Amino acid sequence: MTVTGFVRERKPEGWNRPPIIEPDGEGELLEVAMGPHHPSTHGVFRMDVALDGERVVRLKPVFGYLHRNHEKLAEGMNYLGSMPFTDRLDYICSLTNNWAYALAVEKLTGQEVPERAEYLRVILGELTRVQNHASSIGFLIQEMGASGTPLMYAFREREKILDLFESLTGSRMMCNYMRFGGCRVDASAAWLDAARKVVAGLPGFVDEFERLLSTNEIVMARTQGVGILRPELAVNAGVTGPMLRASGVNYDIRKVDGYGIYNRFNFRVPLGDHGDVYDRFMIRMLEMRESIRILTQALKDIPPGPVMDPKAKLRGFRPKPGEAYGRIEAPKGELGFYLISDGGPNPYRYRVRPPSLINLTILEDMCLGQNVADVVLIFGSVDIVLGEVDR
């Protein structure tokens, strides 16, 4: 089941766009390097933009400022050794990175995960999604010029969720919590109660956030009809996550693969119908609501039991020769790990499929013909983390 037609107010097409003045072919192109220290790039990322007046005629992203060859590092250590490094890929959502890696190794070795651990994974994964979407909306609005307030609203909620992560895993952002065949430690009854309390407060936050932003005149003027991505191009270019669904393609890996125990929960997949920046912003807003639904169900149903497969061996295990590709619906898109084992204690090949990098493939297509000020918004609506783009 999907949700569409969510936009409460949408003005006629082109209402916020000045008439386009076609270039007369005279004059020179202005080449601008946006980044690597531009405040809107969320890190160190460069866009080499060629401008005709205010209009973008070419845009080439330049990567690699944060490259540390994560994949090579992982080939030099055993399977468990890379788990803390996966936290550093998308450092906003370390728990979903852990989950994707654990899932890939479990596919490679055929390990089972106890039921309580599956529930804990879902709870932590959805809390991660809520705080990622909240802060990414906050950053997007910040880049629109609304300094502070929406971002601080988002960070206020994120703070509560990070406190939960800290009390369970010992770390706010570098959680290093999931293991092959379960989770590292069990959650106490007190922690679950605290989580229920936080989740009970989230719908109020989303209502407030939506009231504040979704019908705001400036937000609508800056985002509607900007950076349109067509569904056929989105699928062909491998765009995943909220960006793909904002273009109207019904593809959520939680539904398609049903990995973990996601097919037990009742939730909907919000879809956009214009594929512009506004739709991406609203999709994140709606996905937070669906995550809260999943969280409420999971926190109600979580059974007692072990959180680790007692037969699971963490250190020094040698998977049989073979390979596995495991993927999950991370908050930013499809996060996959591709592992090849040659029978040794280290992976022969360890590959991360980074959603942030692949979602940038169509950045130029979305920006061509737009104003240079909109590049910042279009880029912000992709929602990337450079730790994952450059690896």
Place this chain on the structure above:
Amino acid sequence: MRTVEEIKAAIETAIPGAGAEIVPNPSPSGQHSLRLAPSHAVAVARFLRDELSFDFLSNASGVDWPDCLEAVYHLYSVALKEGPLTIRMRTANRTGQVELPSLTPIWRSAEFQEREIFDLFGIVFKGHPDLRRLLMWPEFKDHPMRRDYVEPDDFEYEPTAHDAVLARAAAHRAAKEAGR
């Protein structure tokens, strides 16, 4: 979910002499793959996308084997909600003949990933629209993900130097002395 055998049979009926062979995967994941002959790979890829609706190339990765380089692609179908189908291509050897056909004209999502494979493994993708290094800088010479890659001797001061670092520093100084 169609099996690899069915897909192989469909390819062989449509493109005679395509030379696809099944690579079994003994691991519990059971993700068997299809190895394509580079000469027919683009035609097979187009057939997979247009006729068998594998419209979504999720992941492209390079692998460095002792005697060849390999490009591995994971395909999914958004329309039919199935997958993955793993396809792979091998180069003739690791040193001279490292060319493979690019699948970027079929699936746009391979654009940056093939650039990354070119950068880190040194596979040259023929037909790629913009084959440049992705993560390393343009003047960089080697391919760091190859297993025989040797790190450059660029020792830097480390505040908590320990055994391995100290040994490396000594080697660095000796090399510098010898050079002088």
